[in-house]
Amino acid sequence: MIESNPVAHLRVLKPLPFVYAFYDGRIPDVRLYSENENWLDDDGFSLGTASYALVDEDDALVYDTHLSVAHARKIRMFLDRMGMKRIRVVLSHHHLDHVAGNEAFADCEIIAHALTLAHLEADRAGIEDGSYQGAPAIAPLVPPTTVYEDHLKLHVGRLTVHLRHAHIHSDDATLLHIEDLSLLFAGDALEDTVTFVAEPKSLDTHLAELDRLWSWPISRILPNHGDPNVIAGGGYEKPLIRATQQYVRMLKRCIGEPELREQALATLIAGPLQAKWVNYFAPYEDVHRNNVRRVVAANVN
Numbered sequence: 569m570i571e572s573n574p575v576a577h578l579r580v581l582k583p584l585p586f587v588y589a590f591y592d593g594r595i596p597d598v599r600l601y602s603e604n605e606n607w608l609d610d611d612g613f614s615l616g617t618a619s620y621a622l623v624d625e626d627d628a629l630v631y632d633t634h635l636s637v638a639h640a641r642k643i644r645m646f647l648d649r650m651g652m653k654r655i656r657v658v659l660s661h662h663h664l665d666h667v668a669g670n671e672a673f674a675d676c677e678i679i680a681h682a683l684t685l686a687h688l689e690a691d692r693a694g695i696e697d698g699s700y701q702g703a704p705a706i707a708p709l710v711p712p713t714t715v716y717e718d719h720l721k722l723h724v725g726r727l728t729v730h731l732r733h734a735h736i737h738s739d740d741a742t743l744l745h746i747e748d749l750s751l752l753f754a755g756d757a758l759e760d761t762v763t764f765v766a767e768p769k770s771l772d773t774h775l776a777e778l779d780r781l782w783s784w785p786i787s788r789i790l791p792n793h794g795d796p797n798v799i800a801g802g803g804y805e806k807p808l809i810r811a812t813q814q815y816v817r818m819l820k821r822c823i824g825e826p827e828l829r830e831q832a833l834a835t836l837i838a839g840p841l842q843a844k845w846v847n848y849f850a851p852y853e854d855v856h857r858n859n860v861r862r863v864v865a866a867n868v869n
Contacts, residue, residue, distance in 0.1 A: 574600050574638040580646065581618075581800040583790060584751075586727065590634060590643050591618045591796045594849070600635070607701050608635055611764075612665035614851050615793050619643060619669075620753055622744075624725025626653040631744055631753050632660050632792060633669030636704075640669025656722070658731060659712060660755025660792060661738045662687035663766070664701055670710035679720070680712035681733050683740035688712070736777045738766055743781075750787035751803075757781070758808050760794040761852035762815045762837065765859040768866035771816050778813050782806070795847050804845075811840035822860050823867045829860050 571577070577598065581589040593616035599609040612635045620631040621643065628647045633640040647655055657673045659680040660666050667688065670678060688711050694700030696707040720731040730745040736757035744753035756764065757778075767774070788803040798804055818836050822828045828836070833848075833856040840846045 588621045589618045627725040628652040629724045630657045632666040640672035678712045679714045682715040754791045768862040807845040811845040
């Protein structure tokens with residue numbers, strides 16, 4: 569069924585007193601855009617997507633602008649009704665399900681890594697006419713207005729938020745780290761049930777970067793794709809990082825061990841599932857199969 573109201577299922581969760589999660593997706597038999605395969609329905613909506621707002625006093629920081637302009641307008645309306653006098657946006661990376669709603673924040677400062685701006689500018693024409701990754705097109709695509717290279721410190725009310733660059737999932741990832749609270753907003757660097765492999769030749773880099781991430785003071789993690797109940801309950805624990813590493817190492821083994829390529833996902837990640845580091849969600853079977861295909865094709869001559 570195609571939902572006539574694109575934000576009919578948008579839920580507002582409150583993982584922490586100063587954090588709102590705007591969650592949509594994981595709704596059986598419902599699609600937002602088309603019955604035909606497309607990035608909005610088959611990636612972001614089917615797997616579940618959260619954008620976040622950190623709020624303190626009359627200051628707000630939005631982490632990603634969600635699946636559509638309609639979603640972003642609902643977020644903007646929510647914050648406006650709260651009386652926020654300053655709203656800034658941080659983009660976790662350049663993938664479409666994270667920047668689709670930028671237009672609703674066109675009058676705000678939009679912050680991203682320099683590589684995020686470079687990716688969006690390079691692909692802008694195709695994103696706006698729907699030829700880059702297919703429909704739906706994002707037109708106009710509103711680019712970042714402020715970029716940084718390695719680290720940027722922001723104050724959101726009384727909160728100190730560190731923007732840290734990492735090369736995990738994509739080369740332009742921006743993670744939000746509130747050191748005082750050992751809290752990480754992970755974008756797509758970490759995901760439940762398993763990571764989506766967008767750079768199949770960069771797995772060694774991702775593993776090294778995940779080790780670097782493990783060294784940070786982190787006790788709770790809020791990813792953009794995950795279980796809404798876990799997010800609502802305050803997020804994931806630090807071993808989500810180790811679960812991601814174990815899965816990436818298993819994908820690397822698939823290159824030289826063809827028998828692994830057909831094994832069930834639940835079997836391959838049985839340890840993290842049993843430890844409750846991650847939770848099984850059936851649509852990630854397709855993500856896993858596509859991950860295996862990409863990794864093998866990119867690394868086997």
